[in-house]
Amino acid sequence: MSTVYEDRFADLAAAPAPGRQQQVVERLKALLPPHALLFREEDVRPYECDALSAFRQLPMVVALPETEEQVVGILKACHELEVPIVARGAGTSLSGGSMPHAAGVVLSLAKFNRILAIDPVARTARVQPGVRNLAVSEAAAPYDLYYAPDPSSQIACSIGGNLAENSGGVHCLKYGLTVHNVLRVRGYTVDGEPVEFGSEALDSPGLDLLSLVIGSEGMLAVTMEATLKLVPKPQLARVVMASFDDVVKAGDAVAGIIAAGIIPAGLEMMDRKATVAVEEFVHAGYDLDAQAILLAESDGTPEEVAEEIVRMETVLRESGATRIQVSESEAQRLLFWSGRKNAFPAAGRVSPDYYCMDGTIPRKNIGRLLADIAAMEDKYRLRCMNVFHAGDGNMHPLILFDANDPDEWHRAELFGAEILELCVEYGGTVTGEHGVGIEKINSMCVQFSPEERAAFFAVKRAFDPPGLLNPGKGIPTLARCAEYGKMHVHAGRLAFPDLPRF
Numbered sequence: 464m465s466t467v468y469e470d471r472f473a474d475l476a477a478a479p480a481p482g483r484q485q486q487v488v489e490r491l492k493a494l495l496p497p498h499a500l501l502f503r504e505e506d507v508r509p510y511e512c513d514a515l516s517a518f519r520q521l522p523m524v525v526a527l528p529e530t531e532e533q534v535v536g537i538l539k540a541c542h543e544l545e546v547p548i549v550a551r552g553a554g555t556s557l558s559g560g561s562m563p564h565a566a567g568v569v570l571s572l573a574k575f576n577r578i579l580a581i582d583p584v585a586r587t588a589r590v591q592p593g594v595r596n597l598a599v600s601e602a603a604a605p606y607d608l609y610y611a612p613d614p615s616s617q618i619a620c621s622i623g624g625n626l627a628e629n630s631g632g633v634h635c636l637k638y639g640l641t642v643h644n645v646l647r648v649r650g651y652t653v654d655g656e657p658v659e660f661g662s663e664a665l666d667s668p669g670l671d672l673l674s675l676v677i678g679s680e681g682m683l684a685v686t687m688e689a690t691l692k693l694v695p696k697p698q699l700a701r702v703v704m705a706s707f708d709d710v711v712k713a714g715d716a717v718a719g720i721i722a723a724g725i726i727p728a729g730l731e732m733m734d735r736k737a738t739v740a741v742e743e744f745v746h747a748g749y750d751l752d753a754q755a756i757l758l759a760e761s762d763g764t765p766e767e768v769a770e771e772i773v774r775m776e777t778v779l780r781e782s783g784a785t786r787i788q789v790s791e792s793e794a795q796r797l798l799f800w801s802g803r804k805n806a807f808p809a810a811g812r813v814s815p816d817y818y819c820m821d822g823t824i825p826r827k828n829i830g831r832l833l834a835d836i837a838a839m840e841d842k843y844r845l846r847c848m849n850v851f852h853a854g855d856g857n858m859h860p861l862i863l864f865d866a867n868d869p870d871e872w873h874r875a876e877l878f879g880a881e882i883l884e885l886c887v888e889y890g891g892t893v894t895g896e897h898g899v900g901i902e903k904i905n906s907m908c909v910q911f912s913p914e915e916r917a918a919f920f921a922v923k924r925a926f927d928p929p930g931l932l933n934p935g936k937g938i939p940t941l942a943r944c945a946e947y948g949k950m951h952v953h954a955g956r957l958a959f960p961d962l963p964r965f
């Protein structure tokens with residue numbers, strides 16, 4: 464059965480009723496200065512997609528508010544007029560999370576880019592949602608502090624987007640994901656009412672709704688402010704680079720390091736296709752004879768690092784590493800990482816397009832999944848580069864294809880969907896750190912039972928009864944799962960007919 468449901472975003476593409484755009488524009492004109500409201504096709508075109516550019520949809524209107532009062536006004540107006548709203552940070556989502564709605568408003572938070580306070584004593588930063596991830600660490604640097612979650616897109620992506628996607632990065636293995644590094648989120652519900660999750664303290668009374676809103680993909684509330692935890696910069700960091708003549712051995716070595724009780728500051732893997740692609744322009748000194756390399760970072764005091772590096776080298780040797788090199792200087796450490804950080808652009812150099820998948824599996828199955836992916840390359844007649852957060856079991860197969868060839872794109876989608884289904888089969892999840900968005904909406908039907916999806920809808924309905932915040936994303940409707948073939952519909956009778964279809 465085809466795993467790709469052709470009409471993936473039919474709901475989002477339904478054109479607005481005649482006169483609707485004018486009605487909404489007139490209403491928003493009363494709230495926003497002219498330069499903060501876009502509605503002509505040439506003006507809204509830049510917002511038609513996020514970093515998953517295979518999926519595009521022109522929005523009806525784009526609003527670029529500059530004050531919180533304007534945000535509240537937009538939310539209230541859209542609520543009253545029943546207009547869908549898609550919050551947008553930097554638009555770097557890789558799952559179509561910020562893809563617009565044809566009859567909706569894109570609510571850009573880009574102008575809310577101020578760091579409101581850095582408190583070096585409490586080790587916190589209070590920031591607006593449009594602040595870039597890297598800007599937080601830059602602002603904290605004079606206090607020898609930094610913000611640990613470091614998505615590879617950190618130079619561009621916003622804190623609002625990071626919260627919505629529960630973003631991760633190289634250092635999240637040791638320091639936790641976004642959800643572990645946020646104390647408090649303040650924002651507004653769909654009808655413009657203020658809402659707050661968490662507190663400045665380490666715990667807050669009542670249900671832990673902070674963990675609920677983080678990773679909710681802009682479907683529960685609009686974030687306007689966040690209090691982030693900062694951590695001290697380690698005195699020293701060094702990287703061990705280990706070569707393997709077999710990807711399965713490299714995958715198993717990852718499990719071996721963690722099993723030995725070591726939590727590296729980062730543990731990343733690249734296969735040969737990836738090292739060859741990056742080495743050409745980064746010259747990081749990667750071993751091109753190796754089928755895979757592992758990069759394992761240790762940080763802490765010089766004594767801690769020295770001890771941990773020896774332990775990691777021992778495990779890597781026992782796991783069959785053919786060559787081991789330890790960074791001798793900060794410059795060399797950054798050089799080792801530069802290849803990893805440039806792996807996505809490198810894919811763009813060797814192929815007209817690439818499709819970045821994002822699933823998570825138990826670490827012990829990494830080797831097995833990599834072997835399966837290699838077999839799928841033949842099946843789908845497409846190449847796949849593997850570069851990923853191995854320590855988290857978070858896989859990023861990069862499927863190389865040419866978007867000018869519709870058949871190649873179709874095969875790439877099927878290839879990706881099969882990888883995600885295998886992730887579930889191997890005890891993992893269809894989501895890693897890039898969210899569900901539009902991309903994985905069908906794969907959610909593989910992962911979650913009708914009862915679980917009903918629970919998701921109940922949460923959504925509690926926060927957003929009319930279903931106007933980022934509709935059509937994240938949670939698959941029961942009808943969608945039926946069409947996708949992942950729910951049994953007997954004699955045309957849909958289960959849970961009483962539940963609303965968002």
Ligand SMILES: Cc1cc2nc3c(=O)[nH]c(=O)nc-3n(C[C@H](O)[C@H](O)[C@H](O)COP(=O)(O)OP(=O)(O)OC[C@H]3O[C@@H](n4cnc5c(N)ncnc54)[C@H](O)[C@@H]3O)c2cc1C
Binds near residue numbers: 613
């Ligand atoms: C080259 C590249 C590398 C990447 N590497 C990583 C990586 O290592 N780790 C990782 O986790 N991700 C990575 N990503 C994905 C992406 O950068 C993250 O998902 C990021 O968090 C998105 O942030 P953004 O500001 O661009 O959000 P957007 O793309 O604008 O939006 C993403 C989602 O957040 C919602 N949203 C945005 N702002 C708000 C707000 N204020 N309130 C409520 N909802 C909001 C949107 O509605 C949407 O659902 C990468 C992307 C690229 C292009």
